[in-house]
Amino acid sequence: MPEQEPLALRKIVWSEVFPWLNLARCFRIAVQFRLLACGALGLLLMLTGWSLLGFLFSGNPAILPDVEPVLAPCPWLAAGELIGDRPGVFGLKWGVPPGDVAPLAPSPGRTVAGPTDRPRPGRATAFGQYNPAHPFWGVWELLSAPWRNLFDPNWAPATSTDRLVRFAPRGMRPVGAGQGPATSTDRLVRFAFLLFSGLWALGVWALFGGVITRAAAIELATYDRAKTVRSVRYAASRWRAYFAAPFFPLVGVLLIALPVALVGLLLRTEITGWVAAIVWPLLLIDGTLIALLLLGLLFGWPLMWANISVEGVDSFDAVGRAYNYVFQRPLHYLFYVLVASVLGALGWLLVWNFVAAVVALTHGAAAWGAGAARMEAIVGRSTDLGALGSLTAGLIAFWVQGLKLLGTGFLFSYFWTASTAIYYLLRHDADATELDEVCPEEEPSPQTAEAKTSAAPTAPAGLPESQAE
Structure with missing residues (x-):
């Protein structure tokens, strides 16, 4: 018998051996x-939207700590303050104390704790608290903040005026007098503010998050770039699905909580309270179901966007799969999130320093011609500048903040992209579905093309086509 030649191992596809490497x-x-x-x-x-809501609700001093983090005279300028003017490490400028770092944090209901930065005169500062070293967790926390703070049992109204908005003009700063215990009106106003803030954020990212996840879904599966117009059309056509998906668990929570609330009415008097005590084990079962629904929603809502973008399904299916993957593969999910967080932090470090280097090099090159002192006055928007000088400084700041805003967009583009990649991995683990299976881009069907062709007017015999109408 002829001897068989030994098989030579020429290549190892590491992404198939370790699928989680696709997160890279x-x-x-x-x-x-x-x-x-x-x-x-x-x-x-x-x-x-959050800034406008903040100004609308800033008349109630009791909810001032919840409103002040989102107030900003110019969100364009405030949003870009997360990135500095010089390269550093994880957002820390060289030679500047860590307390000078400007955070992002526009989250309703999040209280500003202590001093965070010392802004230059005349410059808008960013608002709230945000850890730039963790873009994945940070964006998740930011987008879910209004909903998590909606039913905060530890909330108390403002009791002093020492927490005024630091960056709003003095004439626009709300003034809060000392407050007593929270009234039902205060709680209702706070509830409305956080609810509208959450709905606005959900409506915005139902479109933009859908566009990003759809583009990422196509490229992760096919290694081809999806056309931007098609991604926008795809997300716009399914905007309702993206928007409604997180509400299905909340409706379930409401339906389960209503019987508990009705039984709670019996506790108002001692005469009927013993009846509620007898059925309390049933209420604990309802509480367990509520906890499971909220837990799945808390950790699974990013997967709903990815599911709709990958599978092209409706909201109900997106909720079902998100809950299935969260509870069926919790350790896998945790591992993928940790890997995505580490890679995201490294990517953010690169993006942050690249944008800061562009700004620093541009300012440095311009200082060769304008002079260091003059350039410092323009960049710092000094009050000594004249009318035209202030206009020049403001326009330069506008363009610089626009570049920083574009760099800050990486936090959100990475969050939605990583969420899509994690969905692919969880689907592969739970359903053994290949990583390259994705709902194809919508193409005009042959029947549609033939219908358009047959519907086109034809020229009568003897007439040129240009005269046929």
Whole structure:
């Protein structure tokens, strides 16, 4: 018998041996200009809406700590303050104390704790608290903040005026007098503010998050870039599905909580309270169901966007799969999130320093011609500048903040891209579905093309086509 030649191992496809290595592709996808612009535009619209809501609700001094983090005279300028003017490490400027770092944090209901920065005169500062070293967790926390703070049992109204908005003009700062215990009106106003803030953020990212996840879904599965117009059309046509998906668990929570609330009415008097005590084990079962629904929603809502973008399904199916993957593969999910967080932090470090270097090098080159003192006055928007000088400084700041805003968009483009990649991995683990299976891009069907052709007018015999109508 002829001897068989030994098989030679020529290549190992590590992404097939370790599928989670596909998470390393998220950075390359997230830094595409179109996705950066999409993330930046979504952030700008979200902050603008939150700022307007903040000014509308700032008349109630009791909810001042919840309103002040989102107030900003110009969200365009405030959103870009997360990135500095010089390179550093994880947002820390060289030679500047950590307390001078400007955070992002536009989250309704999040209280500003202590001093965070010392802004230059005349410059808008960013608002709230945000850890720039964790873009994945940070964006998740930011987008879910209004909903998590909606039913905060530890909330108390403002009791002093020492927490005024630091960056609003003095004439626009709300003034809060000392407050007593929270009244039902205060709680209702706070509930309305957080609810509208959450709905606005959900509506914004139902579109922009859908565009990013759809583009990422196509490229992660096919290694081809999806056309931006098709991604926008896809997300716009399914906007209702993206928007409604997180509400299905909340409706379930409401339906389960209503019987508990009705039984709670029996506790108002001692005569009927013993009846509620007897059926209390049943209420604990309802409480367990509520906890499971909220837990799945808390950790699974990003997967709903990815599911709709990958599978092209409705909201109900997106909720079902998200809950299935969260509870069926919790350790896998945790591992993928940790890997995505580490890779995202490294990517953010690169993007942050690149944008800061562009700004620093541009300012340095311009200082050769304008002079160091003059350039410092323009960059710092000194009050000694004249009318035209102030206009020049403001226009330069506008363009610089626009570049920083584009860089900040990476946080959101990476978050949605990584969420899509994690969905692919969880689907592969739970359903043994290949990583390259995705709902194809919508193409005109042959029947539609034939119908359009047959519907086109034909020229009568003897007449040129240009005269046929």
